[in-house]
Amino acid sequence: MPRLWNDTIEAHRAAVRDATLDAAAALVAEHGLTAVTMSRIAETTGIGRATLYKYFPDVSAILLAWHERQVTRHLVHLSEVRDSVGDPAARLRAVLDAYARMSAHRHGGDLAAMLHGGSHVAEAHQHLRAFVRGLLTEAVAAGDVRDDIPTDELAAYCLHALAAATALDGADAVARLVTLTLAGLRPAT
Amino acid sequence: MPRLWNDTIEAHRAAVRDATLDAAAALVAEHGLTAVTMSRIAETTGIGRATLYKYFPDVSAILLAWHERQVTRHLVHLSEVRDSVGDPAARLRAVLDAYARMSAHRHGGDLAAMLHGGSHVAEAHQHLRAFVRGLLTEAVAAGDVRDDIPTDELAAYCLHALAAATALDGADAVARLVTLTLAGLRPAT
Known part of the structure; x- marks a missing residue:
């Protein structure tokens, strides 16, 4: 052909x-x-x-494919956010803020339980943690983030803390959560 | 009889x-x-x-009953930790530390997916958030925790951030996670 x-x-x-x-x-x-x-x-x-x-x-296969597409789109969006900001501290804040806002819109219940067992989710989590670790390493080098805790642990902290957005009501509460999470990262004085 | x-x-x-x-x-x-x-x-x-x-x-019913018993024991343990410390800041740290160490030993995979759908888990989460909110309210009053964010949001942040313990290796990493989470709570200077 x-x-x-x-x-x-x-x-x-x-x-x-x-x-x-x-x-x-x-x-x-x-x-x-x-x-x-x-x-x-x-x-x-x-x-x-x-x-x-x-x-x-079947329907499950469609929903799994839909979820894989969503996860990919979210990762692409976070990369775009990263690339649109120059300064390491502002960059970290922008990405964490975008991630928290995504988390706030996450589905729950049966659907989440079904989708989150997929192997693409474990892979996406790995990818996301490495992605955030990269931003943190830059911010540590710039003196904007504490250097007394390994960046991989800081990344796990950020992603878990921001997932609290699913349990919050409204954009203001999500913004406060980002402030709170970033406060934990500040260099010890 | x-x-x-x-x-x-x-x-x-x-x-x-x-x-x-x-x-x-x-x-x-x-x-x-x-x-x-x-x-x-x-x-x-x-x-x-x-x-x-x-x-x-069946086996699921046994595992669900086992999990309910575990959850209850964990809540009882956290209450005991709370009641064993007098000072609000030390009390908060002790309870969050105990919770992080519990989270680190949490089961994962299929078992978690099966058990965490149970209604007792949603109830336990509610209870836990109210419990931590109580400790935070005390610590805010004592001037040990920031007062610019509602304590219910601070509680959601703490519990989610500390759940990162499941993704960490070793007791030292878990201790650093507690330090990090508490750093987010410090009053703004």
Whole structure:
């Protein structure tokens, strides 16, 4: 087959896949995890049921793929935030702030329990910890963060502390959480 | 039936229950979640299989009861730690330190996913947050903790930050985590 034709097929497949993930996520958000079926997703997207089954074996597989896409997008967003700020201290604050705001919008309950068992989540956590460790190493070198605790431990502290955003109400509370977490990182005086 | 007889039956039941929970937890720790069966638990405890089924319908029910007992024991332990220290700042540090050390020994993987869905866990989290909030309120009044952030938010921060202990290696790292978490709480200078 000519290359152009292959590209067209690939683009079509990616579009079907994206539309399916979007529809499944919207249906779960609106009706809850147990109310979503393959038929309902097919209906919403306008894709035939038989075609849908060629892409995904079941609803769980769709939601897992959706979650993998979300995790990737979040990591890309954090990289963009990092690259948009020059100063190490401001950079660290901007990334931690973006991460806390993401955490505040995290899903909970059954859906979280189902998705967070996926191996992509463990990988993303590793990646995120290394990413934050990099920012902390820069900030320690600049004298903005304490140097008496290994940066890998500081990274674990940051990510866990900011996950408290899931338990808070409102953007102001999330901003205070970021302030609090950064206060722990200040160099000992 | 005379009261003494009832007491004896109650004590016997509690003993059978406790022995079952201990055996199930030990088996899971040694062989993993999937290797543990009702027959194996009956064998280990020396309780007949038929008797065991009168107490618990399946292995999950046993592990859930075991976890409820663990959670209760942890809360009791934290109360004892609190009551053994007089000064608000030292008291807060002692309780947070005990909590971090508990978190470091927490089970993970399949077992955690299964157990943490239980409603007793949500209740325990609520209780724990209120408990820590109480300690923080005292410490704020004594001038040992910052007063610019609501104590309920400070409590959520503490518990999440200290849960990073599950991701750390060794007692020294856990001690540094407690130091770090407390540094975030210091009054603004």
